[in-house]
Amino acid sequence: MNLGNATGMIAPSDVVSLGLGESIVGHQAEGTWVIYGLGSCIGLILSDHVGRNAAMAHIVLPQSPGLGAVSQPGKYVDTAVPFLLAELRKLGSDERNVRAQMVGGAKMLQLKKMGDIGSRNIESIRQVLADYRIPIIAERLGGTSGRTLRWDRKLGIATMSQVGQKDVILTPVLYRFAAG
Amino acid sequence: MAQRGAEPKKVIKEALLKAGEALSEIIERRFNPAEISVTYHDPLELPSLPVDNPETLVAAAFYQVEGDLSGYLLLVFSTDEAEAIAQAVLGPEAADEALVDSALGEIGNIVGSSFLNYLADYFSIYAAPTPPQVVRDMLGALMETLAAVAAAEGRTQVPVIRTTFAQEEGTVTAFLLWVTDVEDIRRLGSK
Numbered sequence: 110m111n112l113g114n115a116t117g118m119i120a121p122s123d124v125v126s127l128g129l130g131e132s133i134v135g136h137q138a139e140g141t142w143v144i145y146g147l148g149s150c151i152g153l154i155l156s157d158h159v160g161r162n163a164a165m166a167h168i169v170l171p172q173s174p175g176l177g178a179v180s181q182p183g184k185y186v187d188t189a190v191p192f193l194l195a196e197l198r199k200l201g202s203d204e205r206n207v208r209a210q211m212v213g214g215a216k217m218l219q220l221k222k223m224g225d226i227g228s229r230n231i232e233s234i235r236q237v238l239a240d241y242r243i244p245i246i247a248e249r250l251g252g253t254s255g256r257t258l259r260w261d262r263k264l265g266i267a268t269m270s271q272v273g274q275k276d277v278i279l280t281p282v283l284y285r286f287a288a289g
Numbered sequence: 290m291a292q293r294g295a296e297p298k299k300v301i302k303e304a305l306l307k308a309g310e311a312l313s314e315i316i317e318r319r320f321n322p323a324e325i326s327v328t329y330h331d332p333l334e335l336p337s338l339p340v341d342n343p344e345t346l347v348a349a350a351f352y353q354v355e356g357d358l359s360g361y362l363l364l365v366f367s368t369d370e371a372e373a374i375a376q377a378v379l380g381p382e383a384a385d386e387a388l389v390d391s392a393l394g395e396i397g398n399i400v401g402s403s404f405l406n407y408l409a410d411y412f413s414i415y416a417a418p419t420p421p422q423v424v425r426d427m428l429g430a431l432m433e434t435l436a437a438v439a440a441a442e443g444r445t446q447v448p449v450i451r452t453t454f455a456q457e458e459g460t461v462t463a464f465l466l467w468v469t470d471v472e473d474i475r476r477l478g479s480k
Contacts, residue, residue: 129333129436146343146429149437169437217434218351219422226437255430257344272346272426
């Protein structure tokens with residue numbers, strides 16, 4: 110897990126890249142969080158535009174093994190969402206202000222053995238967000254192409270990149286961060 | 290061919306040399322396998338293995354391995370190199386992307402089959418690639434999907450056999466990855 114930066118100590122040019130299963134949380138600050146090359150995985154951002162806090166996870170699979178605490182809660186849909194919510198609460202966020210943005214769940218390869226992990230991730234994340242009553246304000250899910258997800262920590266804006274296409278700003282104006 | 294009873298890594302390296310020869314014959318340019326490695330990784334490390342930048346755009350021929358062995362084979366080219374190689378095979382008129390992809394799939398099939406056939410012959414087993422899928426996308430996204438599969442299967446260690454095919458003048462042009470199972474390596478070791 111890559112957790113930290115709640116104190117805003119990251120240098121202005123800092124870019125934090127999240128590997129598989131990693132997560133991060135923090136208050137508004139300079140810098141960018143990024144998940145490069147999302148395939149079947151889900152890049153999830155939970156943001157609170159009122160408290161100007163955000164959390165991000167690089168989710169790999171829909172469900173944890175269910176054998177006690179997992180070492181990387183960001184790895185599974187069913188552990189990532191409650192974990193990120195709890196971390197946002199620690200920063201002072203009110204759950205009623207938390208919104209979700211997500212990207213990924215692609216079917217990059219036709220796999221005989223495991224089927225379509227991307228679709229299972231999508232189904233699971235929608236269900237878990239509904240269970241926690243977290244509204245989804247932007248999503249780019251499914252398809253067959255890889256994607257990169259970036260979070261501008263200062264502006265509170267998520268951006269998605271795909272090969273051969275212009276970058277897309279995901280976050281609606283209403284939910285972006287005010288100047289800090 | 291390697292001497293009977295040779296350790297699996299040595300035989301795998303010889304199989305990769307065979308794959309390099311097959312690639313050289315198809316394209317009529319000399320490729321030498323370099324940096325052959327057999328390493329073990331946590332599945333979550335897979336996306337960062339082949340290249341530093343996971344957003345690197347590639348054209349890859351992808352196969353699943355069937356029979357007595359398992360796993361996934363990827364023959365990966367930069368997109369520019371893919372076009373150049375397709376032209377070398379199809380002629381200068383090969384501008385159509387679908388035709389280029391078809392050629393890449395066939396090249397990958399020959400290279401992958403050559404690799405697997407060597408292992409199969411040596412160890413007296415059956416192993417073959419599925420029909421090819423050609424994908425043009427971020428290499429990190431392809432590897433991430435294989436990582437998710439390995440994680441879903443509950444694997445904690447994934448052997449990755451990798452070689453870089455370089456032209457004689459040293460230009461790196463392609464690499465072949467076999468993302469396989471610990472059991473496969475054990476099985477080869479027991480033969």
